[in-house]
Amino acid sequence: MTIENPRILLVDSYDSFTHNLAALCRRSIPGCSVHIIKNDELSIESLRPNLRYFSAILVGPGPGSPDNAEDIGIVRDLWKLQDDDLLPIFGVCLGLQSLALESGGTLGRLKVVKHGQISQVQHTSSDIFQGVGEVHAVRYHSLHVTVPTGGSIEELGWVDEEENGHVVMAIKHHRRPFWAVQYHPESVRTEGGGCEVLVNFWSLAQGWSRAAGRRQTPWNPSIAGKVGTLWPYNHPQRTNKLTAPSSKNLLISRSVHLPQLKSTRICEYLGVLEERSKFVLLDSAASPGRFSVIGSLLPTSLQVAYCVGDSCVSLISGNHTTSDELGAHDIWQWLATYMRSKRVANGNPSIPFWGGFVGYLSYELGLPTLEVASIHTKKKAHPDVNLVFVERSIVLDTDTGTLHIQSILPNDESWVDKVVQDLTDLAHSEEQSRKPTAVLSLSPISTVILPDRKRYIAKIDRAKECLFSGDSYELCVTAQTKISIPHHQTKQSTTSTSWDRYLQLKKLNPAPHSAYLRLHPTTLISSSPERFLSYSRPPNSVCQLRPIKGTIRKADGITRAVAEKALAGSPKEVAENLMIVDLIRHDLHGIVGDNVTVSQFCGVEEYETVWQLVSVIEGQADPSAPVDEELGWNVLKASLPPGSMTGAPKKRSVEILQHLEDKEREVYSGVFGYWDVGGGGDWSVTIRSCFKHDDLSTKPSFNSNEEWTIGAGGAITALSDSEAEWDEMILKLSSVLKSFGITPPTSY
Numbered sequence: 063m064t065i066e067n068p069r070i071l072l073v074d075s076y077d078s079f080t081h082n083l084a085a086l087c088r089r090s091i092p093g094c095s096v097h098i099i100k101n102d103e104l105s106i107e108s109l110r111p112n113l114r115y116f117s118a119i120l121v122g123p124g125p126g127s128p129d130n131a132e133d134i135g136i137v138r139d140l141w142k143l144q145d146d147d148l149l150p151i152f153g154v155c156l157g158l159q160s161l162a163l164e165s166g167g168t169l170g171r172l173k174v175v176k177h178g179q180i181s182q183v184q185h186t187s188s189d190i191f192q193g194v195g196e197v198h199a200v201r202y203h204s205l206h207v208t209v210p211t212g213g214s215i216e217e218l219g220w221v222d223e224e225e226n227g228h229v230v231m232a233i234k235h236h237r238r239p240f241w242a243v244q245y246h247p248e249s250v251r252t253e254g255g256g257c258e259v260l261v262n263f264w265s266l267a268q269g270w271s272r273a274a275g276r277r278q279t280p281w282n283p284s285i286a287g288k289v290g291t292l293w294p295y296n297h298p299q300r301t302n303k304l305t306a307p308s309s310k311n312l313l314i315s316r317s318v319h320l321p322q323l324k325s326t327r328i329c330e331y332l333g334v335l336e337e338r339s340k341f342v343l344l345d346s347a348a349s350p351g352r353f354s355v356i357g358s359l360l361p362t363s364l365q366v367a368y369c370v371g372d373s374c375v376s377l378i379s380g381n382h383t384t385s386d387e388l389g390a391h392d393i394w395q396w397l398a399t400y401m402r403s404k405r406v407a408n409g410n411p412s413i414p415f416w417g418g419f420v421g422y423l424s425y426e427l428g429l430p431t432l433e434v435a436s437i438h439t440k441k442k443a444h445p446d447v448n449l450v451f452v453e454r455s456i457v458l459d460t461d462t463g464t465l466h467i468q469s470i471l472p473n474d475e476s477w478v479d480k481v482v483q484d485l486t487d488l489a490h491s492e493e494q495s496r497k498p499t500a501v502l503s504l505s506p507i508s509t510v511i512l513p514d515r516k517r518y519i520a521k522i523d524r525a526k527e528c529l530f531s532g533d534s535y536e537l538c539v540t541a542q543t544k545i546s547i548p549h550h551q552t553k554q555s556t557t558s559t560s561w562d563r564y565l566q567l568k569k570l571n572p573a574p575h576s577a578y579l580r581l582h583p584t585t586l587i588s589s590s591p592e593r594f595l596s597y598s599r600p601p602n603s604v605c606q607l608r609p610i611k612g613t614i615r616k617a618d619g620i621t622r623a624v625a626e627k628a629l630a631g632s633p634k635e636v637a638e639n640l641m642i643v644d645l646i647r648h649d650l651h652g653i654v655g656d657n658v659t660v661s662q663f664c665g666v667e668e669y670e671t672v673w674q675l676v677s678v679i680e681g682q683a684d685p686s687a688p689v690d691e692e693l694g695w696n697v698l699k700a701s702l703p704p705g706s707m708t709g710a711p712k713k714r715s716v717e718i719l720q721h722l723e724d725k726e727r728e729v730y731s732g733v734f735g736y737w738d739v740g741g742g743g744d745w746s747v748t749i750r751s752c753f754k755h756d757d758l759s760t761k762p763s764f765n766s767n768e769e770w771t772i773g774a775g776g777a778i779t780a781l782s783d784s785e786a787e788w789d790e791m792i793l794k795l796s797s798v799l800k801s802f803g804i805t806p807p808t809s810y
């Protein structure tokens with residue numbers, strides 16, 4: 063007899079790939095529903111009476127140590143369940159360590175920690191390994207257990223390795239229905255020991271329940287919400303089905319084939335040289351980028367600015383600023399409500415942007431969703447959300463040379479017609495494109511504060527200590543460089559120096575996600591290679607994330623074959639990338655449910671100055687789920703800050719990084735891009751970028767300075783060499799620094 067509609071309780075020890083485990087569980091246990099609780103959400107007393115509604119428990123992985131009450135929460139009480147409360151439990155990683163510790167085993171640190179690395183696991187071919195062949199399993203652990211002989215637990219799987227000797231990989235309890243694995247069955251690169259082992263666990267669990275006469279009590283709707291949350295989550299705040307767009311919201315568009323006209327020229331036509339005006343350009347300046355989006359802003363175009371922690375959002379239009387109370391809503395709901403009122407449906411589906419918000423979202427905007435409190439108490443001086451609503455735009459298809467001139471303003475045909483005419487004339491005119499100001503390099507009175515090598519290396523060493531202790535598996539450590547340029551120098555020319563600096567950056571480091579966003583008080587210039595998230599328009603939105611992890615410098619002799627060997631052939635680089643792939647799968651599964659795939663794993667891609675290792679993860683709502691027309695921005699909200707800029711597991715890593723890095727990251731390592739009125743979106747990771755905040759209330763005086771900030775960093779894993787990480791950070795920094803005419807020495 064099999065248990066029908068089994069209900070599984072999954073205990074989450076804080077965001078260590080929990081949703082991946084939930085998805086694996088649904089693949090392995092037919093018809094099951096998975097309820098997720100945090101390990102500190104309930105006391106064992108309040109959970110105990112409700113255990114009868116469940117068939118089994120999965121105890122997930124997590125940062126920290128099973129002997130630390132704060133890290134392990136309720137888990138250690140589960141192993142003490144008795145009599146009628148007893149039920150089958152399967153532990154993963156921290157879960158195994160806790161089971162072993164509570165059953166007479168001992169805990170130790172690995173000599174050489176294993177994060178995102180694959181080992182072949184030897185096993186008994188019995189029990190949870192019955193009928194299982196070779197197991198190649200991904201490991202994420204710093205701690206390990208020893209199993210005493212003759213005790214209550216027995217070893218079912220192990221690894222014998224030179225660096226660590228004998229490491230326990232799977233155990234079972236002799237008298238109780240408890241099994242556990244040290245490796246991660248839910249990792250995308252685990253082969254043989256994932257579904258296969260959970261299927262066996264489920265069959266053993268059912269066998270035990272039959273023999274013990276235990277039955278799952280039929281669900282009682284009155285306890286819904288009292289024992290965790292059903293996954294896939296039903297996001298109540300979302301409108302699943304959008305109302306049809308207002309018939310007044312129409313896109314007016316004309317296309318014209320003008321391959322000779324580049325984005326730079328179009329921007330100049332639209333007034334980019336006027337520094338005091340706002341301007342937005344998302345520039346596909348290199349392959350694989352294709353479309354460039356240029357906003358033609360009106361003085362009254364709505365700019366939305368918001369600082370984390372504020373109860374209202376600032377709405378800036380022309381010289382007027384008003385504020386709107388958020389009330390019970392958060393900024394995301396405010397933006398979504400605004401976008402619903404602007405929804406357009408009549409555009410050409412092959413053009414990704416018809417109009418909508420363009421701008422940036424800071425790194426710190428992602429902290430509240432992660433429930434990480436900021437340690438920085440100073441009131442924010444600059445917005446975490448800085449977006450402008452673009453009504454008139456030009457989208458350039460760089461593949462075909464076609465320009466799409468578009469407006470979502472009512473009765474705006476004459477503007478569209480005029481721009482088509484003007485651009486056609488411009489394309490055919492003899493007039494040469496303007497030459498950017500050559501003198502952008504620094505004067506002797508400019509100051510450049512580069513990261514201090516000693517301090518950076520000390521930070522890496524502290525990060526490594528957190529990796530060795532089991533608190534994180536990977537940490538993206540970063541540092542900031544400050545450049546201060548006297549205004550009288552930057553005002554030498556009458557035109558926008560930030561635009562000229564952008565052109566310089568684009569020339570020296572053309573990138574698929576280049577951008578020039580002048581959204582006063584902040585200007586962001588970017589040559590980012592990394593797409594964070596794109597989502598196609600509903601219905602059936604497909605979300606795609608493209609994390610980059612693994613970087614080497616381009617140089618003579620570094621051919622594609624050499625780069626592939628150094629990146630895709632390196633266990634260190636692959637591990638670094640894999641950890642973020644697993645993290646992003648977890649983020650995506652949290653919103654879309656089951657349907658997440660890795661369509662490219664560790665592909666080597668070529669950029670102007672570097673080779674990078676890039677993976678592609680895609681997610682789509684389950685076809686049987688209610689149509690969710692707002693999937694994209696929900697994924698965006700849930701996945702910030704980008705996993706490639708934090709490390710894994712995300713929450714704990716972000717907490718550690720706040721203490722390691724003494725400053726807020728602000729614009730750097732957040733995202734920039736657009737949220738289109740048709741419901742699609744495309745956001746890039748804000749790296750290889752620089753930004754400045756201007757004080758526009760005063761005219762630049764002779765003595766005031768223009769302050770640029772450049773962030774750069776890299777993922778630190780236990781395999782990282784501190785000196786090499788310093789060089790990698792400098793390499794990334796240099797890609798932007800050279801647009802200021804500075805070449806930092808690689809070692810100093």
Ligand SMILES: C=C(O[C@@H]1C=C(C(=O)O)C=C[C@H]1O)C(=O)O
Nearest residue numbers: 611612613706749774775776777
């Ligand atoms: C931190 C940066 O880059 C991130 C780290 C990378 C790495 O560790 O290889 C690669 C791309 C980015 O996700 C940066 O450019 O400043």
Ligand SMILES: NC(=O)CC[C@H](N)C(=O)O
Nearest residue numbers: 123124155156204205532
């Ligand atoms: N993946 C995990 O559960 C890790 C467990 C523990 N924090 C360790 O590093 O060993």
